[in-house]
Amino acid sequence: MGRLKKILIPSLGLVLAFWFYSARDTFKPEMLRGKRVIVTGASTGIGEQMAYHLARMGSHVLLTARTEARLQNVVRRCLELGAASARFVSGTMEDTAFAQHVVREAQAVLGGLDMLILNHVGASYFGFFDGDVEHVRKLLEINFLSYVAMTTSALPMLKESEGSIVVVSSMAGKIAGPFTAPYSATKFALDGFFSSLRQELIIDKVNVSITLCILGYINTESAVRAVSHVIPQTPAPKEECALEIIRAGALRRRELHYPSPAVGSMLLLRSLAPELLDSLLLSSYRLENVRRT
Numbered sequence: 001m002g003r004l005k006k007i008l009i010p011s012l013g014l015v016l017a018f019w020f021y022s023a024r025d026t027f028k029p030e031m032l033r034g035k036r037v038i039v040t041g042a043s044t045g046i047g048e049q050m051a052y053h054l055a056r057m058g059s060h061v062l063l064t065a066r067t068e069a070r071l072q073n074v075v076r077r078c079l080e081l082g083a084a085s086a087r088f089v090s091g092t093m094e095d096t097a098f099a100q101h102v103v104r105e106a107q108a109v110l111g112g113l114d115m116l117i118l119n120h121v122g123a124s125y126f127g128f129f130d131g132d133v134e135h136v137r138k139l140l141e142i143n144f145l146s147y148v149a150m151t152t153s154a155l156p157m158l159k160e161s162e163g164s165i166v167v168v169s170s171m172a173g174k175i176a177g178p179f180t181a182p183y184s185a186t187k188f189a190l191d192g193f194f195s196s197l198r199q200e201l202i203i204d205k206v207n208v209s210i211t212l213c214i215l216g217y218i219n220t221e222s223a224v225r226a227v228s229h230v231i232p233q234t235p236a237p238k239e240e241c242a243l244e245i246i247r248a249g250a251l252r253r254r255e256l257h258y259p260s261p262a263v264g265s266m267l268l269l270r271s272l273a274p275e276l277l278d279s280l281l282l283s284s285y286r287l288e289n290v291r292r293t
């Protein structure tokens with residue numbers, strides 16, 4: 001009997017836990033059909049790819065970024081791919097009034113919102129911190145404050161639809177490596193704000209999910225241009241990355257780690273042996289190619 005308790009009950013627990021987590025894992029593209037989704041930073045990179053996936057799944061997409069000409073092309077392609085509707089609003093997220101305007105547009109043209117995907121980032125540099133405090137302020141406004149402003153304006157609609165907020169962050173928002181000081185600060189800020197807000201929504205029994213996406217190196221043009229001379233590793237594909245973000249949001253996951261298990265193991269190594277992680281990281285960089293100002 002003693003052995004039964006010691007072995008059988010924990011094994012049963014494991015089987016049940018496995019069943020529970022795998023049952024929650026059933027993503028179907030139909031989950032996004034007819035859903036009203038905002039994607040920020042949708043003119044290029046991962047945001048553009050998310051727009052195409054959502055279009056194929058039959059969502060209503062409202063896209064935003066600064067470059068109107070690019071957004072026009074992305075909207076046209078979304079309509080070809082089968083979007084229920086596709087529109088854009090162009091402007092800069094340096095301005096919190098613009099962030100709020102995008103959310104009001106969703107109310108006006110879509111009559112509500114099911115998913116808010118916060119993905120845009122302002123341009124930064126990959127190199128030694130150059131002492132430019134104004135750049136840090138500007139990047140915080142674009143990469144962090146506008147996320148807070150959009151979330152605040154969108155919450156009433158998301159409460160109504162029991163919708164989801166998806167926040168695109170980075171390994172650099174969990175572990176601070178060199179050469180990304182301003183960028184890393186903005187991504188750590190997102191974790192602090194949104195992980196706190198998630199708990200408050202749970203306490204208040206508000207059924208709006210928050211998914212924080214922790215991404216490694218992805219093969220977007222801007223990332224490859226910025227770091228390929230220093231980081232020799234092969235980046236993960238942006239198309240698959242975009243799909244994983246949508247899937248994690250639809251499944252109301254707390255965090256996404258992509259590519260997995262590389263990101264997960266770095267996070268684990270960081271808590272077990274941080275010095276080892278730092279030295280592994282540095283030995284993989286081509287430091288002689290880093291820009292100094």
Ligand SMILES: NC(=O)C1=CN([C@@H]2O[C@H](COP(=O)(O)OP(=O)(O)OC[C@H]3O[C@@H](n4cnc5c(N)ncnc54)[C@H](OP(=O)(O)O)[C@@H]3O)[C@@H](O)[C@H]2O)C=CC1
Pocket residue numbers: 040041042043044045046047064065066067068070091092093094118119120121122123142168169170171215216217218219220221222223
């Ligand atoms: N690629 C990578 O290796 C990694 C990326 N990530 C994260 O993934 C997300 C997407 O990255 P990625 O696709 O590589 O980035 P891109 O540089 O390809 O895209 C950035 C997007 O943000 C828009 N944007 C830039 N500045 C502003 C602004 N001032 N106001 C409004 N929109 C702006 C750009 O459009 P426009 O210029 O037209 O405004 C563009 O649509 C980001 O949150 C990034 O931090 C995380 C880890 C790694």
Ligand SMILES: CC(C)CCC[C@@H](C)[C@H]1CC[C@H]2[C@@H]3C(=O)C=C4C[C@@H](O)CC[C@]4(C)[C@H]3CC[C@]12C
Pocket residue numbers: 124126169170171172175176177178180183215216217222223224226227231266281
């Ligand atoms: C242990 C970790 C600190 C780092 C290991 C993984 C490294 C190789 C990955 C993880 C996050 C990645 C950066 C990122 O998030 C986004 C951008 C913005 C883009 O415009 C330019 C490239 C840049 C700086 C990426 C560079 C490569 C990084 C540092």
